[in-house]
Amino acid sequence: MKILVSYFSKTGNTKKIAESIYEALKSHDIDIIPIDKLDISTINSYGLIFLGSVVYASRADKSLLRILKNAEHLNSKFALFCTHASLKLYQKPFAKVEKLIESKGGKIINEFDCIGDNIGIPKEKQLEMLNALPPDQRKKAEEDMKKIKDRPNMEDLEKAMEFAKLTLNKLN
Numbered sequence: 756m757k758i759l760v761s762y763f764s765k766t767g768n769t770k771k772i773a774e775s776i777y778e779a780l781k782s783h784d785i786d787i788i789p790i791d792k793l794d795i796s797t798i799n800s801y802g803l804i805f806l807g808s809v810v811y812a813s814r815a816d817k818s819l820l821r822i823l824k825n826a827e828h829l830n831s832k833f834a835l836f837c838t839h840a841s842l843k844l845y846q847k848p849f850a851k852v853e854k855l856i857e858s859k860g861g862k863i864i865n866e867f868d869c870i871g872d873n874i875g876i877p878k879e880k881q882l883e884m885l886n887a888l889p890p891d892q893r894k895k896a897e898e899d900m901k902k903i904k905d906r907p908n909m910e911d912l913e914k915a916m917e918f919a920k921l922t923l924n925k926l927n
Contacts, residue, residue: 768871
């Protein structure tokens with residue numbers, strides 16, 4: 756069975772997770788392709804697709820929807836993964852992606868999310884945002900920023916590798 760890892764990454768965090776998934780399964784017939792380089796006409800040649808995105812404003816990137824909308828039918832199984840800069844994933848960022856995949860015949864078999872340092876926002880802007888908060892909220896935000904700093908870290912990447920292996924085992 757062919758496996759695909761495809762992703763959208765703005766800061767590199769989601770790319771790190773994608774590369775860890777690839778690394779965990781590299782003994783299999785696997786390709787890793789950024790979503791903007793993916794040829795949708797080849798998607799059904801893969802039995803398992805790991806599809807990843809950064810999460811902004813509680814949503815996966817629209818590039819995933821754009822590419823999937825161009826598929827006539829999907830006969831693959833999908834595992835979704837994302838990175839986000841909050842300590843807890845509050846929304847379902849893949850809701851529209853899941854609906855589209857399932858409406859075209861694909862099946863979601865697993866999901867993974869990972870904290871990622873918010874390196875996409877310049878430090879000056881982050882400080883400005885912190886300064887605009889009331890003192891109690893600012894303190895919590897500063898504590899949260901410390902917890903997400905330098906993530907995904909090695910432990911996160913190992914968890915992504917385990918996610919990949921567990922997902923593949925779900926097919927057996």
